[in-house]
Amino acid sequence: MTARLEGRVAVITGAGSGIGLATARRFASEGAKVVLADMNVQSGEAAAKEVGGIFVRADVTIAGDVENMYKVAFDTYGRIDIAFNNAGISPTDDDSILTTELEVWERVNRVNLTSIFLCCKYVIPYMQKTGKGSIINTASFVATMGAATSQIAYTASKGGVLSMTRELGVQFAREGIRVNALSPGPVNTPMLQELFAKDPERATRRLVHIPMGRFAEASEIAAAAAFLASDDSSFITASNFLVDGGISGAYVTPLDA
Numbered sequence: 001m002t003a004r005l006e007g008r009v010a011v012i013t014g015a016g017s018g019i020g021l022a023t024a025r026r027f028a029s030e031g032a033k034v035v036l037a038d039m040n041v042q043s044g045e046a047a048a049k050e051v052g053g054i055f056v057r058a059d060v061t062i063a064g065d066v067e068n069m070y071k072v073a074f075d076t077y078g079r080i081d082i083a084f085n086n087a088g089i090s091p092t093d094d095d096s097i098l099t100t101e102l103e104v105w106e107r108v109n110r111v112n113l114t115s116i117f118l119c120c121k122y123v124i125p126y127m128q129k130t131g132k133g134s135i136i137n138t139a140s141f142v143a144t145m146g147a148a149t150s151q152i153a154y155t156a157s158k159g160g161v162l163s164m165t166r167e168l169g170v171q172f173a174r175e176g177i178r179v180n181a182l183s184p185g186p187v188n189t190p191m192l193q194e195l196f197a198k199d200p201e202r203a204t205r206r207l208v209h210i211p212m213g214r215f216a217e218a219s220e221i222a223a224a225a226a227f228l229a230s231d232d233s234s235f236i237t238a239s240n241f242l243v244d245g246g247i248s249g250a251y252v253t254p255l256d257a
């Protein structure tokens, strides 16, 4: 493993599970000091122990929690170089617009979109102190592609993440702060497993659209996050970085070999 993140301080939200956990492992293995934030204390603490980082309990929908999370990171390590704003939800009661309740719409948008607003709002001033930083906001391939198997609030929230990221990337480009969206295709994490557990047909219906014929592993998304966090991506900002196994480029996919 290369040590591209030696001496860097990274704050990761949703670090107790899935993509966040895999990224905490990856960032730590590349030399970063990692601050792991999650609302789930048990999984967050276990993850922090595993990677040798520190855990901060934070509900990313609450401004005070988000402010505190960065304060703890800064007070502990004296700088913040990387913010991976990754916590998100994809509940089963978010479905067709015809059946999705307003409460669900508001909850999903608060966790997936308002949280990114809060994280960026409170981390950018720390990055301005050093004139350098990389912010990575987790969006999704559904921000740019329509699905007949709708999750309307989720899709709209990720579209919001994409346009907010673009604007922030442009606004802060000359201050040395890069802001990129990371858009995974379907990833084999607890979020996806829960969604498909009751209904294997749901998984099959999606797999046919993926040229690679499989879901991503969380470690593959973590590898892309590490690239965006590191100076290897020094000329990339305001971008939508797709890691989707070819879904967004596909018209006809290969038949099973």
Ligand SMILES: NC(=O)c1ccc[n+]([C@@H]2O[C@H](COP(=O)([O-])OP(=O)(O)OC[C@H]3O[C@@H](n4cnc5c(N)ncnc54)[C@H](O)[C@@H]3O)[C@@H](O)[C@H]2O)c1
Pocket (backbone or CB within 6 Å): 013, 014, 015, 016, 017, 018, 019, 020, 037, 038, 039, 040, 043, 058, 059, 060, 061, 086, 087, 088, 089, 090, 111, 138, 139, 140, 141, 183, 184, 185, 186, 187, 188, 189, 190, 191, 192
């Ligand atoms: N799994 C996929 O197929 C997929 C595809 C595209 C994008 N994404 C996005 O990737 C991100 C991570 O997803 P994952 O699959 O790793 O999910 P996951 O459910 O495995 O992990 C999400 C983590 O976020 C935490 N979390 C949820 N709400 C929170 C809150 N309010 N405050 C703090 N922490 C909170 C959870 O406790 C959990 O540890 C999400 O933004 C998701 O939308 C996932």
